[in-house]
Amino acid sequence: TKVRRSDRLIDMTRYLLERPHTLVPLTYFSKRYESAKSSISEDLGIIRRTFMQRQTGILETVPGAAGGVRYIPTIGRNEASDFIADMAHRLSETDRLLPGGYVYLSDLLGTPEVLRQIGRLIATQFANQQVDAVMTVATKGIPIAQSVSQYLNAPFVIVRRDSKITEGSTVSVNYVSGSSARIEKMELSKRSLQAGSGVLIVDDFMKAGGTVNGMRSLIEEFDANLVGISVFAEGKFAGDRMVNDYTSLIRVDDVDTKTNTLHAVPGNYLDYNQAMFKGMDA
Numbered sequence: 001t002k003v004r005r006s007d008r009l010i011d012m013t014r015y016l017l018e019r020p021h022t023l024v025p026l027t028y029f030s031k032r033y034e035s036a037k038s039s040i041s042e043d044l045g046i047i048r049r050t051f052m053q054r055q056t057g058i059l060e061t062v063p064g065a066a067g068g069v070r071y072i073p074t075i076g077r078n079e080a081s082d083f084i085a086d087m088a089h090r091l092s093e094t095d096r097l098l099p100g101g102y103v104y105l106s107d108l109l110g111t112p113e114v115l116r117q118i119g120r121l122i123a124t125q126f127a128n129q130q131v132d133a134v135m136t137v138a139t140k141g142i143p144i145a146q147s148v149s150q151y152l153n154a155p156f157v158i159v160r161r162d163s164k165i166t167e168g169s170t171v172s173v174n175y176v177s178g179s180s181a182r183i184e185k186m187e188l189s190k191r192s193l194q195a196g197s198g199v200l201i202v203d204d205f206m207k208a209g210g211t212v213n214g215m216r217s218l219i220e221e222f223d224a225n226l227v228g229i230s231v232f233a234e235g236k237f238a239g240d241r242m243v244n245d246y247t248s249l250i251r252v253d254d255v256d257t258k259t260n261t262l263h264a265v266p267g268n269y270l271d272y273n274q275a276m277f278k279g280m281d282a
């Protein structure tokens with residue numbers, strides 16, 4: 001029996017939301033609802049318009065026989081700005097400051113809604129780039145990488161600072177870690193990355209940038225290419241950071257070890273993506 005338009009719209013929306021960055025042929029929906037392609041096209045027009053108006057995302061249409069539709073998750077400027085302001089406020093709570101200017105984030109990075117929004121924000125910035133893999137370093141970066149990976153429909157790979165036989169043979173690099181100028185090692189299973197793949201680096205926190213820099217050299221070792229770098233928060237760092245082209249959602253701009261407080265403000269994400277957000281409103 002034919003499926004009514006209202007029922008089709010609900011089921012198509014769910015189907016698309018669950019498959020970001022995935023091309024779905026119109027014929028798939030025609031068969032699923034036993035409806036003409038012209039009806040399905042009208043359905044998709046309604047979904048596209050509503051997604052646009054509510055800033056749920058973009059419904060791309062790929063023409064031709066091998067064509068179809070692809071849902072690109074995005075976040076609107078206002079929702080992004082509100083979330084970032086909320087996170088900056090949360091980080092400025094007392095008792096988050098840790099020795100060495102690090103910040104306690106594990107409660108936030110264990111909250112599903114926070115992880116969803118972080119993933120959506122970072123995936124929005126890279127929605128139109130060729131990201132074949134999302135890379136992070138164990139441990140606290142992993143939930144962020146998983147969330148970004150889900151929104152971009154790209155696998156995530158975990159770099160480790162320890163050797164595990166369960167990772168098989170690995171490529172390893174030495175890197176200068178943080179302000180302590182210690183040499184550390186990080187490695188990635190050889191099976192994780194193909195040469196030439198586009199890699200997005202994400203992490204929960206960047207201080208001196210040594211960790212991110214280590215991941216950059218790992219990407220070079222794999223003959224892969226760096227698409228971008230995005231971190232949830234960046235610490236206050238006096239020295240010259242080894243990394244400069246990155247986005248951060250939050251920036252720690254003041255640390256007072258006497259009163260054990262820190263002040264966090266929005267990072268450079270909104271400024272960096274101003275043109276992108278303007279394009280969405282157009």
Ligand SMILES: O=P(O)(O)OC[C@H]1C[C@H](OP(=O)(O)OP(=O)(O)O)[C@H](O)[C@@H]1O
Nearest residue numbers: 138139140178205206207208209210211
């Ligand atoms: O910019 P840098 O000076 O290199 O510091 C940023 C590192 C340090 C910290 O990881 P750790 O807390 O050391 O390790 P884990 O994530 O496993 O807790 C954080 O998650 C980044 O990866």
